[in-house]
Amino acid sequence: MNVDLFDFHLPEELIAQTPLLERTSSRLLMLSKESGQVEHGVFTELADKLKAGDVLVLNDTRVLPARLLGKKQDTGAKVELLLLNQLESDRWEVLAKPAKRIKVGTVLCFGENEHGEPILTATVEAEADMGGRTVKFHYNGIFNELLDQLGEMPLPPYIKEKLDEKERYQTVYSKHDGSAAAPTAGLHFTTQFLEQLQAKGVQLAYITLHVGLGTFRPMSSDTIEEHEMHAEYYELSEETAQILQRARDEKRRIVAVGTTSARTLETLGQRFKQDKLQACNGWTSIFIFPGYEFQLVSALLTNFHLPKSTLVMLVSALASRDHIMHAYNEAVQEQYRFFSFGDAMFIY
Numbered sequence: 001m002n003v004d005l006f007d008f009h010l011p012e013e014l015i016a017q018t019p020l021l022e023r024t025s026s027r028l029l030m031l032s033k034e035s036g037q038v039e040h041g042v043f044t045e046l047a048d049k050l051k052a053g054d055v056l057v058l059n060d061t062r063v064l065p066a067r068l069l070g071k072k073q074d075t076g077a078k079v080e081l082l083l084l085n086q087l088e089s090d091r092w093e094v095l096a097k098p099a100k101r102i103k104v105g106t107v108l109c110f111g112e113n114e115h116g117e118p119i120l121t122a123t124v125e126a127e128a129d130m131g132g133r134t135v136k137f138h139y140n141g142i143f144n145e146l147l148d149q150l151g152e153m154p155l156p157p158y159i160k161e162k163l164d165e166k167e168r169y170q171t172v173y174s175k176h177d178g179s180a181a182a183p184t185a186g187l188h189f190t191t192q193f194l195e196q197l198q199a200k201g202v203q204l205a206y207i208t209l210h211v212g213l214g215t216f217r218p219m220s221s222d223t224i225e226e227h228e229m230h231a232e233y234y235e236l237s238e239e240t241a242q243i244l245q246r247a248r249d250e251k252r253r254i255v256a257v258g259t260t261s262a263r264t265l266e267t268l269g270q271r272f273k274q275d276k277l278q279a280c281n282g283w284t285s286i287f288i289f290p291g292y293e294f295q296l297v298s299a300l301l302t303n304f305h306l307p308k309s310t311l312v313m314l315v316s317a318l319a320s321r322d323h324i325m326h327a328y329n330e331a332v333q334e335q336y337r338f339f340s341f342g343d344a345m346f347i348y
Contacts, residue, residue, distance in 0.1 A: 001224045001290065005321065006312045008328055015158050015306075016337035019168050023190050027336055027343040031327045033299075033319035038327050040334060043188050043344055046301065052201025054299075055247045055254050057240075059183040059261045060206045062174040065151030065166070070110035073121070077101065079108050081122065081135070082154055083147075084180050084212045085233065090137040091125070099131035108135070111150045120146050130220075144177065154180050156340050178210035178233065184340040185258035185302050205243045208235040209264040209284070219308055229285040229310065234264045238279040244268070244296065245277045253298040255348075259311050262297050262318075263288065269295025289313040290321055299348040304331055304338040319347045 020026055028046060030039040050056065066083035079102060082095040096102045104124050111119035119139065126134040139146055153169050163169055171186035173194070198204060212232045221227050244265075247254050256262035267284040268277060273295070287310065300318055305311035316324045327345070336343040 003219050003222060003224060003308050006309075006316065006325075007307045008325060008332070010307055010332060010338060014332065014335060014338050014342075016339055016342040017159050019163075019187070019341045023172075023188055024193055026188050027334075029304075029327060029331055029334075029336060029343070029345045031319055031323060031345065031347050033323065033347050036320070036323040036326060038330055040330075044193065046344075046346055047193075047197060047200065049346055049348055050197060050200065050202050050255065051253075053203070053250075053252045054201075055203045055205050055243060055252060056197065056257060057205050057207060057244075057254060057261045057265060058171070058173055058186055058189075058257045059209050059211075059264070060171070060173050060175040061179040061183060061208050061210050061260075062177045063153060063169055063179045063182050063211075064177055065147055065153055066180050067152040067154040068110050068120075068147075068150060069152070070108050070118075070120075072101075073107040073109050073118075081108065081133075082180060083151075084132075084230075085210070086178070087134065090139075090143065092135055092137065093128075094122075094133050094135055095131050096124075096133045096135075097131065099133070102133060103127070111146075120150060156181070158339070159341070173206065175206070176208050176210075176235075178208075179212075181211045182340065183209070183211055183258045183260045185261075185344065187341070188344050189257075203243060203247075205240045206237070207240055207261060207264050209233070209260045211260055219310065224287075224289050224313060227287065227310065229287045231283040231285040232260075232263075233281070233283055234267065235281040236264075236268060236277070236279055241277040241279050248277070248296065254296050255299040255301065256297045257301050259300075259302055259305075259314050262300055262302075262314065265296040266292075266294060269297075288317050290317045292317045294318065299346070301344060301346050303340065303342050304328065304336055304345060306339060315345075315347060 068081045080097040085093040106124045108122045109118035122135040
């Protein structure tokens with residue numbers, strides 16, 4: 001299937017560059033996956049679309065201050081690392097800039113103590129494509145504390161202004177450190193709104209998927225079938241496994257909040273199929289595009305995604321390409337805000 005089938009005109013000014021002041025003040029486009037009917041409203045109208053017995057699945061990952069700005073030890077040239085995955089101990093998979101000048105054996109330095117010595121250093125051990133590197137960090141103290149001191153939140157490049165309030169790029173239910181980007185559909189929720197949904201009888205369930213660049217990396221091939229997703233780490237607790245299993249047995253709706261939750265749920269659906277869901281962890285590189293048959297996800301709350309992205313393909317698998325393209329064209333006409341700090345879409 002050709003990637004160009006998922007292209008559409010997106011004016012640059014519709015890519016949201018700043019967060020809304022209030023989390024729940026975004027707009028909401030509601031799309032019936034069966035009929036293609038589109039309704040326009042505000043985010044809090046999600047409560048009208050959810051019903052008692054629905055299971056709302058939230059990704060409770062936390063974004064690391066994973067952007068490190070430093071210099072090469074030998075030349076003093078400026079460098080940047082984006083931490084992606086912790087491999088073991090102090091070895092990490094990272095994205096390096098400028099990649100062409102960061103070779104195996106290069107030592108990178110970050111921060112300085114009172115003696116002018118680097119607080120944190122990294123030695124490049126291996127190279128991968130598209131700027132990927134494996135590095136080993138060297139330091140004294142606790143790594144996460146140094147990362148809080150030296151690192152910046154890895155905001156998308158189209159967000160120009162500095163985000164003074166770091167928690168604005170975290171969901172209110174974030175718990176487990178490990179992501180290089182926020183699961184942005186969850187940024188709309190407040191604690192109060194989640195409590196309102198629970199009072200209505202909606203059940204909350206939490207899974208963890210640490211978001212890497214695979215979710216956002218652009219297509220590098222002309223056909224969908226040739227694209228390979230970057231693997232991301234996930235965890236399922238016993239409590240959530242039981243909640244999901246009961247919902248599946250009772251044929252209640254499982255509603256994914258965000259494409260990261262959807263991909264994790266479908267990884268679990270593929271892993272267990274007809275077997276009982278159990279607590280587990282692992283790595284997923286699942287790529288969902290039209291033709292895919294969903295195992296667990298019944299409905300999806302998500303943001304608006306960029307043309308020809310793997311995320312547009314995922315939502316098109318749930319609601320059909322024609323319904324999604326029609327809804328997206330309406331969103332553009334109605335000037336919805338797109339991407340990480342943008343408006344929301346509910347596919348049901």
